[in-house]
Amino acid sequence: MTGICWTCKKNGTIILRNAGCEIERQSDVHFNTINNAIVAANEHIDHVRRDRHYCRKVLKRTKDAIKKLDLTIERPVNQVEVEVHYSFDYAQQVHYPNDPLQPGPIYFLIQRKCCLFGVCCEAFPRQVTYLVDEVMDTGKGANTVVSYVHHYIENHGVNGSMIHLNADKCTGQKKNNSLIQYLAWRVLTHRNKSFKISFLPVGHTKFSTDWCVGLIKQLFRKTAVGSLEDIAKRY
Numbered sequence: 001m002t003g004i005c006w007t008c009k010k011n012g013t014i015i016l017r018n019a020g021c022e023i024e025r026q027s028d029v030h031f032n033t034i035n036n037a038i039v040a041a042n043e044h045i046d047h048v049r050r051d052r053h054y055c056r057k058v059l060k061r062t063k064d065a066i067k068k069l070d071l072t073i074e075r076p077v078n079q080v081e082v083e084v085h086y087s088f089d090y091a092q093q094v095h096y097p098n099d100p101l102q103p104g105p106i107y108f109l110i111q112r113k114c115c116l117f118g119v120c121c122e123a124f125p126r127q128v129t130y131l132v133d134e135v136m137d138t139g140k141g142a143n144t145v146v147s148y149v150h151h152y153i154e155n156h157g158v159n160g161s162m163i164h165l166n167a168d169k170c171t172g173q174k175k176n177n178s179l180i181q182y183l184a185w186r187v188l189t190h191r192n193k194s195f196k197i198s199f200l201p202v203g204h205t206k207f208s209t210d211w212c213v214g215l216i217k218q219l220f221r222k223t224a225v226g227s228l229e230d231i232a233k234r235y
C-alpha cells in the first residue's frame, strides 16, 4: 500500500513553513532547525534514490536474462537456471456491482467488496491479480500473503530457481518474518536455489503492481460489472 512518506512530510513542512521568513528575523535555534531539516531531507532522498537505482538494476538484469530464454518450451517448476524478479502488493479493494452509467441510487444498501492482491513479473511484463471476494477474505495477515506468493511461484511466472522479490515495508514485522521463514523453507526443501527480498522505503513504494492495478481500476470505472466472474472475465 502506498502512503505518504512521514519523513518527507515532516521535513517538507519545516522547510515550507520557513521558506518566506527573513534570515535577520530567524533566531539561531530556528536557523538550525531549518538547516537540519534540509540536510535530513537530502539524506533521505539520496537513500530512496539509491534503493530505486538498485531496484532498477535488478529489473534490467533479470529482464536481459529472461530474454535469452525460449519461453515457449514448458519447463519443470522452479528448475530453470535464471534469476527472476517479482513484486507483490495489496491494492485498494473494488466494489461491485458497479455500473458507470448508474441511473439514480443503487438497489443494494452496500456494495460487495473485492480485495485485490497482485504479483507482477516485470520481465514479461505480466501481472497475476488475485481477486478475493469478501466471503473468502481472511484479512491481510502473514498467512494470506504467504499463500498467494506460494500459489504464484508454483503456478505462474518463469520457473526460475533464483527469485528476487520486491515488497513494501509497511507490511508488519510479523508478516515479513513469516514470509522470510517461508522463503527459507523453499530453499531448504530444494524447491528453489536462492531468494532475495528487497523492501522499498515506506511512502516511496511505487512499483509495477501499482501501475498494473491502476490499469485495472481505469477499466473498472468504465465497465459495468455485476459479479466476481465479470471482473475476472473482463480484466
Ligand SMILES: [Zn+2]
Pocket: 005, 006, 007, 008, 009, 044, 048, 203, 204
Ligand atoms: Zn520520503
